[in-house]
Amino acid sequence: MRREPPRTIADYTPLAFPAIMLIIFFVVPFSTMIAVSFFRRQQGGFYTPDFVIDNYGRFLSAFFGGVLGFSLMLAIMVAVICVAIAFPFTYLLTKTSRRVQIVWLVCLLSVLSLSEVIIGFAWSTLFSRTAGITNLLVAAGLMSEPQALLPGFGAVLTGMVYQALPYTILVLYPALVRLDPTLLEAARTLGASPLRGFINIIVPALRNTIVATLIMVFVFALGSYLLPQILGRPQHWTLSVLITDQAIYQSNMPFAAAMAVFLVLISLALVGLTLLVGGRREATA
Amino acid sequence: MKELHKTSVSRRKILTVGVAGVGMLAMPSILRAQDRSLKVGVYGGYFKDSFDENIFPEFTKATGIAVESVAEPTGEAWLVQLEQAARAGQAPADLSMMSQTSTLKGQETELWTPLDPARIGNYDDLLEPFVAKYPDGRVAGIGAVAWYITLVTNTDVYPEAPDSWAALWDPANEDKLGLLALVSNSFLLEVTAKTFMGGTDALDTEEGQIEAFEKLAEVKPNVRLWYRDEAQFEQALKSGEIPMGQYYHDVTGLAAADGFPVRSTFPKEGGIQDSGNWVLSRASDKVEEAHIFIDYMSRPEIQSLMSRKVGTAPTLKRDKLDLTDEEFAAVSSEIDPIIPRYDLYTSKSDWLNQKWTEMIVG
Numbered sequence: 001m002r003r004e005p006p007r008t009i010a011d012y013t014p015l016a017f018p019a020i021m022l023i024i025f026f027v028v029p030f031s032t033m034i035a036v037s038f039f040r041r042q043q044g045g046f047y048t049p050d051f052v053i054d055n056y057g058r059f060l061s062a063f064f065g066g067v068l069g070f071s072l073m074l075a076i077m078v079a080v081i082c083v084a085i086a087f088p089f090t091y092l093l094t095k096t097s098r099r100v101q102i103v104w105l106v107c108l109l110s111v112l113s114l115s116e117v118i119i120g121f122a123w124s125t126l127f128s129r130t131a132g133i134t135n136l137l138v139a140a141g142l143m144s145e146p147q148a149l150l151p152g153f154g155a156v157l158t159g160m161v162y163q164a165l166p167y168t169i170l171v172l173y174p175a176l177v178r179l180d181p182t183l184l185e186a187a188r189t190l191g192a193s194p195l196r197g198f199i200n201i202i203v204p205a206l207r208n209t210i211v212a213t214l215i216m217v218f219v220f221a222l223g224s225y226l227l228p229q230i231l232g233r234p235q236h237w238t239l240s241v242l243i244t245d246q247a248i249y250q251s252n253m254p255f256a257a258a259m260a261v262f263l264v265l266i267s268l269a270l271v272g273l274t275l276l277v278g279g280r281r282e283a284t285a
Numbered sequence: 286m287k288e289l290h291k292t293s294v295s296r297r298k299i300l301t302v303g304v305a306g307v308g309m310l311a312m313p314s315i316l317r318a319q320d321r322s323l324k325v326g327v328y329g330g331y332f333k334d335s336f337d338e339n340i341f342p343e344f345t346k347a348t349g350i351a352v353e354s355v356a357e358p359t360g361e362a363w364l365v366q367l368e369q370a371a372r373a374g375q376a377p378a379d380l381s382m383m384s385q386t387s388t389l390k391g392q393e394t395e396l397w398t399p400l401d402p403a404r405i406g407n408y409d410d411l412l413e414p415f416v417a418k419y420p421d422g423r424v425a426g427i428g429a430v431a432w433y434i435t436l437v438t439n440t441d442v443y444p445e446a447p448d449s450w451a452a453l454w455d456p457a458n459e460d461k462l463g464l465l466a467l468v469s470n471s472f473l474l475e476v477t478a479k480t481f482m483g484g485t486d487a488l489d490t491e492e493g494q495i496e497a498f499e500k501l502a503e504v505k506p507n508v509r510l511w512y513r514d515e516a517q518f519e520q521a522l523k524s525g526e527i528p529m530g531q532y533y534h535d536v537t538g539l540a541a542a543d544g545f546p547v548r549s550t551f552p553k554e555g556g557i558q559d560s561g562n563w564v565l566s567r568a569s570d571k572v573e574e575a576h577i578f579i580d581y582m583s584r585p586e587i588q589s590l591m592s593r594k595v596g597t598a599p600t601l602k603r604d605k606l607d608l609t610d611e612e613f614a615a616v617s618s619e620i621d622p623i624i625p626r627y628d629l630y631t632s633k634s635d636w637l638n639q640k641w642t643e644m645i646v647g
Contacts, residue, residue: 042393130526234466245638249362250361253365
């Protein structure tokens with residue numbers, strides 16, 4: 001079968017369904033949010049349609065700048081750690097038998113069925129002083145008395161990496177499975193060690209996949225708002241937590257919308273920058 | 286021109302058919318209104334379960350009005366949902382139990398249908414804080430139940446009960462407290478003012494509020510958890526993971542009765558008294574049923590029943606009730622309570638919220 005470029009309008013009809021879905025479920029809600037972000041807040045009440053920029057003005061302060069910076073830093077760290085763990089893991093996974101692969105993938109998919117709430121509460125129990133993992137260490141004689149490992153930055157990071165890792169592996173898996181094994185064989189016959197072959201051949205060959213995965217995990221982690229609340233102290237609350245506070249508890253929709261729009265713009269800019277830098281390097285290489 | 290005229294006629298025909306169609310579709314709901322019902326929103330979880338089990342069946346038996354209870358999240362979140370729905374002409378619940386702050390916020394947008402005091406038998410016996418009024422005197426909400434937020438401790442970790450809110454500031458309690466995470470539901474500014482500044486009147490001015498914030502900031506090193514979700518703290522309190530904090534008097538009492546090592550103490554400065562009102566969404570057309578419901582819920586015997594079965598404090602005057610001293614002490618206290626400054630959470634809500642967030646996050 002030969003693939004032909006679409007000529008008539010009818011050839012484009014298969015696109016209509018996804019386009020309509022995108023409009024209904026993305027373009028319309030997002031436009032509503034942008035519109036609301038310019039509405040006037042009625043203190044103690046709700047909002048009236050208007051065009052004011054106060055909501056953005058309130059956001060531009062050192063306080064919210066700090067929270068935004070922390071949120072971005074946290075999301076970047078989660079992305080980097082996830083890919084650093086998931087990439088070698090997925091590579092080794094593709095080298096195992098079909099049966100082992102299926103078992104692993106089913107287990108990973110089952111982790112995805114857990115909600116953020118369950119993950120958060122499970123980790124808060126695991127990290128607690130009264131029932132947590134340090135009790136095992138005490139029983140093994142490695143620690144003198146049980147300790148609470150939360151709330152803290154380490155706990156937040158662990159919870160978020162745990163949540164994002166299955167996605168990371170599932171995104172990397174197809175690309176690694178399709179990787180031509182002769183590439184590494186050639187490197188090995190030329191005398192490279194397996195580790196060297198992995199770092200010098202496999203990683204560069206899949207650079208685009210890695211960048212795409214980093215971006216996906218970054219965006220995914222940026223939206224997390226429950227885990228920082230359950231596992232962290234207030235200074236570990238992300239911008240998403242404060243957006244929830246404004247929208248749900250303060251009924252300040254315009255300000256919440258303005259913060260959300262700002263967060264989307266900043267993350268789009270970061271993603272764009274990453275792609276730009278990646279593309280330029282490709283051109284010079 | 287002729288053709289245009291023709292289309293307009295046929296368009297009218299379509300309209301007529303359409304109206305008839307809508308009318309027919311609406312019929313079942315008219316029919317259903319005959320066996321009367323009321324959708325009532327109450328806080329989900331323990332509250333809703335107790336009401337479903339002990340209170341609503343009695344009401345249906347007495348009046349023939351079926352109650353469909355709706356689980357509502359915390360007041361503020363439910364308020365947003367009710368308001369959005371009312372704008373679309375929908376009422377997810379006719380009557381809702383609504384916190385004082387949320388009742389005031391709803392008043393700003395005229396969300397609540399004014400209630401008629403003449404149709405509520407015990408209106409004159411309601412305690413004064415339990416009638417919410419619009420500025421022009423119309424009644425926006427009637428007290429449903431009251432409850433206390435008190436100082437709670439784990440009895441294994443604290444064999445002696447603390448007797449003052451000042452225990453929250455005690456350096457010995459470093460990293461041991463669980464406190465509510467929002468300025469408008471923790472009422473810690475009021476606690477600070479009553480404990481250290483001579484009363485909640487100290488919060489009248491902005492200087493007073495800033496002073497309270499500064500004093501409250503000293504508590505931060507002691508706080509392990511600022512919770513939004515009650516389950517998060519309750520679990521930690523029971524296990525002793527977080528052995529002290531502020532929590533609901535009724536729920537703590539129930540947990541203690543179930544054998545958990547927890548206790549609730551009314552500090553000498555008083556417990557924080559919060560309450561919920563019955564409010565009627567303006568999108569609801571069940572005005573008649575709503576009044577019958579509120580009248581029933583404000584009867585002394587029902588208020589006593591709720592105190593015994595649900596553990597809430599009554600909204601009627603003490604002498605109208607048949608509660609024994611012991612029963613009364615289980616749900617309330619003679620110590621003068623700390624009454625939250627609800628007015629501040631509408632007039633200065635954004636400023637207070639910003640200051641609060643900066644205080645606990647910074």
